[in-house]
Amino acid sequence: MPPKAEMFFKSESRYRMLVENSSDIIFSLDFEGYFDYVSPAWKNILGHEPSEVIGHNFREFVNPDDIPRCEDIFMAVIRTNSMQEMTYRIHHGDGSWRRHTSRVNRHRDENGVQTIFGTAHDVTERLRFEELMTQSEKMTMISGMAAGMAHEINNPLGAILQHAQNIERRVSANIPANVQAAAEVGVSLDLVHAYMEKRGIFDFIAHIRSAGIKASDIITNMLQFSRRSDAGAEPVDLSTFVDKVLELAGTDYDMKKKYNFHRIELQRHYVADLPPVLLSVTGMEQVLLNILNNAAQALAGSDLPHQPRISVRTRVAAGMAVIEIEDNGPGMDKKTAQRIFEPFFTTKEIGVGTGLGLSVAYEIVTKGHHGLIDVSSQPGMGCCFTVKLPLQGVA
Amino acid sequence: MNNPAITVLLVEDNDMIRECITAYLEDEGFTVHSYVTAEQALERIVAINPVVCISDMRLPGMDGESFILKAHTLCPVTSFLLHTGILYTLSDELRDIGMTDGDVLLKPIHDLSKLVKRITHISVTGRG
Numbered sequence: 001m002p003p004k005a006e007m008f009f010k011s012e013s014r015y016r017m018l019v020e021n022s023s024d025i026i027f028s029l030d031f032e033g034y035f036d037y038v039s040p041a042w043k044n045i046l047g048h049e050p051s052e053v054i055g056h057n058f059r060e061f062v063n064p065d066d067i068p069r070c071e072d073i074f075m076a077v078i079r080t081n082s083m084q085e086m087t088y089r090i091h092h093g094d095g096s097w098r099r100h101t102s103r104v105n106r107h108r109d110e111n112g113v114q115t116i117f118g119t120a121h122d123v124t125e126r127l128r129f130e131e132l133m134t135q136s137e138k139m140t141m142i143s144g145m146a147a148g149m150a151h152e153i154n155n156p157l158g159a160i161l162q163h164a165q166n167i168e169r170r171v172s173a174n175i176p177a178n179v180q181a182a183a184e185v186g187v188s189l190d191l192v193h194a195y196m197e198k199r200g201i202f203d204f205i206a207h208i209r210s211a212g213i214k215a216s217d218i219i220t221n222m223l224q225f226s227r228r229s230d231a232g233a234e235p236v237d238l239s240t241f242v243d244k245v246l247e248l249a250g251t252d253y254d255m256k257k258k259y260n261f262h263r264i265e266l267q268r269h270y271v272a273d274l275p276p277v278l279l280s281v282t283g284m285e286q287v288l289l290n291i292l293n294n295a296a297q298a299l300a301g302s303d304l305p306h307q308p309r310i311s312v313r314t315r316v317a318a319g320m321a322v323i324e325i326e327d328n329g330p331g332m333d334k335k336t337a338q339r340i341f342e343p344f345f346t347t348k349e350i351g352v353g354t355g356l357g358l359s360v361a362y363e364i365v366t367k368g369h370h371g372l373i374d375v376s377s378q379p380g381m382g383c384c385f386t387v388k389l390p391l392q393g394v395a
Numbered sequence: 396m397n398n399p400a401i402t403v404l405l406v407e408d409n410d411m412i413r414e415c416i417t418a419y420l421e422d423e424g425f426t427v428h429s430y431v432t433a434e435q436a437l438e439r440i441v442a443i444n445p446v447v448c449i450s451d452m453r454l455p456g457m458d459g460e461s462f463i464l465k466a467h468t469l470c471p472v473t474s475f476l477l478h479t480g481i482l483y484t485l486s487d488e489l490r491d492i493g494m495t496d497g498d499v500l501l502k503p504i505h506d507l508s509k510l511v512k513r514i515t516h517i518s519v520t521g522r523g
Contacts, residue, residue: 147481150480150481151453151480151481154480154502154503155409155411155412155480155502155503156411157502157503158409158411158412158415158502158503158504159409159411159412159415159503160503161503161504161505162412162415162416162419162503162504162507163411163415165415165419165506165507166415166418166419166422169419169422170422177421177422178422209505212503212505213505216503216505220501
């Protein structure tokens, strides 16, 4: 080793400087899991003072579900004397869980004292981004299938709808060809009409038509996937816009009649001086209405011990305009939250929802606006949808 | 039932759709000539000289858009409607020959009386 480097590594103050200025957390703990050192980065990354951590057990900070995995890794380190890597959720001072990746190894000092030491850094955003990418790839694939399927179904659907219409019309006395054909076979068109009426046949035909129209509406929704529409984007004042959507929601039939929207307390927290956001008004209306619809449905569908409430917030974070819509309903488990933006995923009874609303919202936000949409929820803890839109305009 | 003077040409490769639109329009009194392909329709269009021509977008062989552009050069007075199963934005070429967004019919047509209204409107205003 060159003399300079030798001097450097002999100087404890220099070592200390390296450790204390590291942007990663550096820690050491005894074999029972009690911290005997954490670097100042802990406070920056996780919000606790080092004095709140040193002398405490790692089990007080790590998510209970992840403790056994960490214990296994520590055992492996002790047994094999080799470096190991682990990812776990750890408690942040603000009450949230963060995901950390840590490299750990064992160390024996000159007095024979053995510790586990390691470095840790926050990978929450990176993992979240990776999950979003996977989600986005999945959506792209499904949307391609949806467009193809929609196209194939439109012709048979058209035949069902239009033939039903033709059947209705071919017994009408208003069309001369009908009267003539009836006369040729020796029946009275009026009697045929009366018979069909009496036996409810016209109702059946009407049902075929209304079912066909409903199916066709689903197909139209599916086709939204193949549409990358950012045409018609305009700069919009977000607070005014959100107010307008809330007003729209209040007049929506389903919201009013089925979900008692007027009984839900609406809280608005809009940040002042939000710059205008470039968005497609109809598209984003659909997004927010779908989220509000989902929230209202969740609130209506459960006996809550408290006043049902939807909070709508706007703010700016990391160069993006953020809209948050949070309800205090029954919430959902992690599996549901992970799948909620998938087409046809629905927790509602068959016939209540198509399972398309939020997947269309996902497409509009991500493809139409190059934004992000996300949900966070826990059973019993309500549900919060976050829509983030770039402030620098829509590409 | 007072539309016999209005001749409609329909190009649609799906048998059921072709049949039900033809039946409906004939019940309304229109004279309807229907063809499965654009190529067949092009052979006859000058002789028929329809007031309105409805074409499917996806056809075997020549597609609906190319068909309309070609047919327009043969029958400049005919008005065209494009029947399509995909969300479709009218091309500049089709706009140049006078087509508007209202001339694009999205499949499936829920109520054929709307198609009838469109055709009679065109025949009355003489657009084309």
